[in-house]
Amino acid sequence: MSLEKSENLWAEICYILSENISKEIDESAFQREIIRVLEKLGWSQFRGEIVEKPCLQIGSTGNIYPDILVQSLGNHSRKFIIEVKKPAVDSTNDAYTRQLYSYMRQVKCELGLIIGDTLSIYLDEKEGVHENFTCLKKIPLSMGAKEEGSLFVQTFSKDGYEHSDRVQEYVKDKLHRIGQAKAYDQMRAMLLSDKYQKNLVSVIRSDIAKVLDEPMCDKLLDEIQVTIKTKIANTVQVAIKPFSTSKTGVTDIGNSTTTPGVKDSTRYLFDGKAYGKGKLALAIVKKYVQDNPHTTYNELQTIFPKDVQGSHGVFVVADVAIKAYNRERRRRHFLATEDLIRLADATIAVSTQWGIFNISNIIEISKRYGYEIAEVK
Template sequence: MEKDLWEEICFILTETIPSNVSEQIYENKVIRVFEKLGWSQYKKELSVRESIQFGAANRMCPDIIIRNGKSEPVFVVEIKKPTADLNFSGHKNQLASYMRMLRTPVGILVGDKFKVFTEMPNSRENEIFLIEEIPLKKTTEKGAAFVQSFKKSENIYNSIESYVQSGLKKYNEKRKVKEIENRLNQGNFSDEIFELVKDRLIEFYDPNLVEKVLMDYEFEVRSKKAAFHDIESSHSLAITTSQVRSSDSNAKRTKDGLKIGEYVQKTFRELFANNKLNSNDIQALLSPDYSKRVLNAGYPVLRNTSQGRADHKGYNRYYKEVFGGKYYLSAQWNVSHWESFENWLKEIYRRGLP
């Protein structure tokens, strides 16, 4: 039944109007739609352009106010002709003002689609949130749910509340998805990916051989949305070997003819030999938080020899060589660490002697 009624609503708002329809004619069509949902103008359940005073001399006239049998506002509707841009902030702000003044939990913006808004608890003044957007297409499943929730019924408040909660759940999920996407786009997960791949390969191959091979690989998280001819999917893991990278990237793979791991070892030998690291530097490099934040390292850069070279799985994560007489140096370096390591090293040399 709801599906049939939604198809009739789509017919009224799309197939019975000219392309250049005026807002007034379209408004009459929308009024007809809400009458189809059971709200009667005769019974004063559907109020059109009702003038409502607020303050000493101000008035507002919402396009449609839906009221219950006690004349209490249930929801409010603002109508724009189909060619209007419903994303224009002024339309949303106007609807928000009506909702706030009438104290309705829901407002509906109607144009070439239905946009259903609600006000979050503790939201800022005049701030409402989109919880559903329903295209005027007979095939959309959202249409039947809209009809079920907003048609006249004895349990209309419960129906709308259920609709709002469902919409808020989807709104919050979208917000979380956006947060995750932002982290993927802004964060550097290459080290974590590198370690996961290494751990997996070490289950089958010699750890030293795996590490040697992986030195020629780098890993990154890349959104396929940014690619023109990618397979349809939200995200992918891109794995690229050094042989197919640009010349600029290849130049970063070695310095003085040394790969990143070799260069780091050479550098720390020199730093310790020339007393360039003070006690604060060493304590920082022993810290997993500092090592991760500054050098993007998955393990503390330095470790006391008393702790050994192996991690909790028994895999050696540190070079055999002892640095500074009592420290092991992390062996977990790959091409993604070049920039952070060079920036850290520049700061060490910039300050001069400790």
């Protein structure tokens, strides 16, 4: 399948499962739409490749009824199981993933999907007694996720399964990415740990001991400090110049999207907390990354394009924001350590430049992922 064809098919899937339906659609109706999508991916319900609510025997007396089973026509080997959740609910709920895992483990099906407000792909790596259940990817049902969506189409279409290497390569790549993200966090924690820095001092002592005797080594090491810090902690000043009020009466945060003389104090309730505009934008991006922990910088840019905010963009690489602050002494991004967001391949800083004319853009995007935001006057 060509890249263009898979991208077009992903666009059609997004239309069917997100853009053209109500968030309040019931589960049965939504399941019918998923069947439409599977048919477009080349599977056939007529030929018995798509089975709804199959009665699968477990043991001598038990039965289970997953929502959808996709299987091969010839030997009826089980390709993947789908659990359907209506878009109005959080499909990433642990109870739903445990249910899917139970089905996959009992029928020895390696791959499973949960389709609701997002499309989540899960792998049961082993058929033994040990749990090794992994979320390979969570894909928003939007064209912002075109790259991952296209890859899903190429892998989970019937054509993709007829090329067994394609499915295995997909799984291998996702496991590699997950492993690298975990290893990155582990290596970073190790480098910043007290134990590692003490070991580093020992290495330095060994080098200088080749020239200095022990008392002089001690003296030299007492006079210097050996510390490994993140560039962010090393560069950002702890005390950031507070915002000032301009002559127009508008808080001066460089917000070119706010009309001089117009001050809008609307706050927004999101995830149980009330936020101003800038902090709301930050909370939305944080929430998305929390829900999709393996997101890369480029992937996040497709979800939150630059023009959603305006000329500055929704976010930039943290180092870029820090250098801009040190140069201009004007804070255009959230730079506090707790506000920086770690992605799979970068650390980012979210723009502070939000006003009455652009905050609605990011709110609209958040609603596509089922995030509920209410104005608090």
